[in-house]
Amino acid sequence: MKKTVQVVGAVIENEHGEILCALRSNAMSLPNLWEFPGGKIEDGEKPEETLCREIHEELGCDIEVAQMVEDTTYDYGNIIVNLRTYLAKIVRGEPDAAEHAALVWIPRVSLKSLIWAPADIPAVEILSAERTETA
Numbered sequence: 422m423k424k425t426v427q428v429v430g431a432v433i434e435n436e437h438g439e440i441l442c443a444l445r446s447n448a449m450s451l452p453n454l455w456e457f458p459g460g461k462i463e464d465g466e467k468p469e470e471t472l473c474r475e476i477h478e479e480l481g482c483d484i485e486v487a488q489m490v491e492d493t494t495y496d497y498g499n500i501i502v503n504l505r506t507y508l509a510k511i512v513r514g515e516p517d518a519a520e521h522a523a524l525v526w527i528p529r530v531s532l533k534s535l536i537w538a539p540a541d542i543p544a545v546e547i548l549s550a551e552r553t554e555t556a
């Protein structure tokens with residue numbers, strides 16, 4: 422049976438209502454596709470703990486995690502990914518791309534202009550249809 426990996430992604434929103442989008446690098450699987458920064462849940466971790474750990478490791482900043490945006494399961498063929506995305510905001514530090522090829526802040530209405538990892542599309546659809554919390 423194909424393995425399902427449990428993955429969490431952070432939808433980090435700033436005070437201008439923009440969302441932090443991360444470009445997967447050539448060294449990663451799904452290269453050159455945009456994603457929400459995050460990663461695989463390790464044994465014994467709560468999703469929120471994984472997100473805080475991954476964001477600290479990948480972006481060098483600390484976040485506070487809020488409500489879930491979307492829970493999607495996508496079959497990539499070789500692997501099945503269950504991706505849960507959560508709203509989050511930065512509480513300490515500035516994001517810096519340690520692993521990603523690029524980081525950009527994008528308004529919700531423009532999110533669909535990027536080419537996203539397939540598992541992320543339902544969350545992108547929801548976010549682009551909603552008003553920003555700061556609007």
Ligand SMILES: Nc1nc2c([nH]c(=O)n2[C@@H]2O[C@H](COP(=O)(O)OP(=O)(O)OP(=O)(O)O)[C@@H](O)[C@H]2O)c(=O)[nH]1
Nearest residue numbers: 428430449450451456457458459460461502538540541
């Ligand atoms: N972090 C993250 N991973 C995602 C997203 N969407 C999506 O399909 N994934 C997939 O979920 C898996 C886990 O992500 P990861 O960031 O921990 O993976 P990784 O690069 O360390 O491992 P890998 O490259 O060996 O698969 C990857 O296969 C990745 O392609 C997303 O929005 N954020």
